[in-house]
Amino acid sequence: LPSKRITGIVPSGKDGWEVHFAAMTRKQAGEDILMLSVGDHDFDTPHETVAACVEAVRTGHHHYIQLPGLPRLREGLARLSSECTGVETVPEEIIVTQGGQGALFAACQGVLDPGSHAIIVSPYYATYPGTVRAAGATFTEVETRSDDGFEPRAAAIAEAIQPETRAILVNSPNNPTGAVYSRATMEAIAELCRKHDLWLISDEVYWTIRAGREHVSPRALPGMKERTLVVNSLSKSHGMTGWRVGWLTAPADFVRHLISLNLVSSYGMVDFVSRAATAAVENGHGVEEIAARYAARREAFLEAVRGLNGVAVRGSEGGMYVMLDISRVNADCEAFAWELLETENVAVMPGTSFGAAAEGHIRVSMCQEEPILREAAARLRRFIGRTE
Ligand code: PLP
Numbered sequence: 001l002p003s004k005r006i007t008g009i010v011p012s013g014k015d016g017w018e019v020h021f022a023a024m025t026r027k028q029a030g031e032d033i034l035m036l037s038v039g040d041h042d043f044d045t046p047h048e049t050v051a052a053c054v055e056a057v058r059t060g061h062h063h064y065i066q067l068p069g070l071p072r073l074r075e076g077l078a079r080l081s082s083e084c085t086g087v088e089t090v091p092e093e094i095i096v097t098q099g100g101q102g103a104l105f106a107a108c109q110g111v112l113d114p115g116s117h118a119i120i121v122s123p124y125y126a127t128y129p130g131t132v133r134a135a136g137a138t139f140t141e142v143e144t145r146s147d148d149g150f151e152p153r154a155a156a157i158a159e160a161i162q163p164e165t166r167a168i169l170v171n172s173p174n175n176p177t178g179a180v181y182s183r184a185t186m187e188a189i190a191e192l193c194r195k196h197d198l199w200l201i202s203d204e205v206y207w208t209i210r211a212g213r214e215h216v217s218p219r220a221l222p223g224m225k226e227r228t229l230v231v232n233s234l235s236k237s238h239g240m241t242g243w244r245v246g247w248l249t250a251p252a253d254f255v256r257h258l259i260s261l262n263l264v265s266s267y268g269m270v271d272f273v274s275r276a277a278t279a280a281v282e283n284g285h286g287v288e289e290i291a292a293r294y295a296a297r298r299e300a301f302l303e304a305v306r307g308l309n310g311v312a313v314r315g316s317e318g319g320m321y322v323m324l325d326i327s328r329v330n331a332d333c334e335a336f337a338w339e340l341l342e343t344e345n346v347a348v349m350p351g352t353s354f355g356a357a358a359e360g361h362i363r364v365s366m367c368q369e370e371p372i373l374r375e376a377a378a379r380l381r382r383f384i385g386r387t388e
Pocket of ligand 1: 039098099100101102125171174175203205233234235236241244245246
């Protein structure tokens with residue numbers, strides 16, 4: 001029999017992904033489906049990064065590399081992390097992982113024991129519950145409210161703290177809501193972590209995509225450097241989703257333990273991919289263009305859905321998605337997403353995949369050009385008009 005550990009992971013969300021997969025099958029069969037369900041760029045990785053990879057493959061970079069990551073990549077990521085978090089970061093505080101998901105996995109494995117408890121702020125990125133369960137831990141979902149722009153209230157988090165609680169997971173800029181947490185919100189969460197001696201796992205993979213809003217990393221707050229684990233990735237910021245390069249910024253003695261985890265899980269990263277990642281990080285290939293592109297898309301889409309009957313937008317400031325509250329049109333967001341796909345050929349994710357706080361919502365991905373986003377908004381308007 002498979003272990004309880006792996007059978008217990010179970011995907012989070014109900015059947016939200018079914019809408020996406022049904023849409024993908026129809027799209028591949030040649031139908032005109034507007035795919036706004038998935039969070040992957042519609043453009044390729046910047047050509048300079050690709051060229052660096054080709055060069056690395058051609059010049060013999062085919063070998064095992066250091067377990068915590070290629071030294072030069074770690075140095076580059078330490079500089080990037082200093083910029084992201086606002087705290088001077090050294091290479092010993094960095095471990096390179098298989099994407100942001102690898103960093104999240106390492107963070108949960110690193111702070112949770114079987115029987116531990118974690119707090120996940122909801123709506124959340126769909127893998128959080130499974131990643132906590134994979135460490136043998138349980139979790140409580142603390143729901144944010146659309147009236148608060150989906151920023152968590154410290155009092156609600158405090159209520160969920162139990163004797164076995166070891167960590168709080170937050171994500172800003174947020175997937176799926178687009179919320180960028182204010183300094184006051186981060187300070188209140190940090191205060192709880194200090195008071196109750198908790199780790200804070202801070203997922204900052206969208207930190208470059210925030211349309212001018214201040215990015216507040218809890219690592220920079222007083223007394224937090226030693227208890228914050230920052231999950232980061234080149235997937236979104238550098239247009240490198242398929243390359244699987246992420247990293248965790250953590251205290252150096254914590255990283256030392258994670259090196260053992262890498263030893264037994266991946267035996268480190270891919271040599272030539274690490275060299276391409278180094279070039280991407282050292283030169284910032286694509287970063288500004290990608291951030292500007294998503295800012296323009298978000299603005300275009302928000303403009304196009306403004307005033308849409310019965311639909312509210314809250315919290316959408318950064319990241320790659322906009323979440324719409326469609327509960328006044330249809331309280332069942334899964335049914336809404338299926339009908340939207342059936343009648344208007346628009347694929348979005350129902351909120352059910354992102355936790356209880358996303359019920360009654362749909363997540364619209366900005367991973368398409370502006371004319372497609374405007375067309376999707378027009379179809380949404382027609383669809384909602386029809387259901388009235
Ligand atoms: N964290 C959040 C909030 C995400 O949205 C994603 C990917 O969509 C990840 C982590 C995982 O990133 P990666 O693709 O680098 O594993």
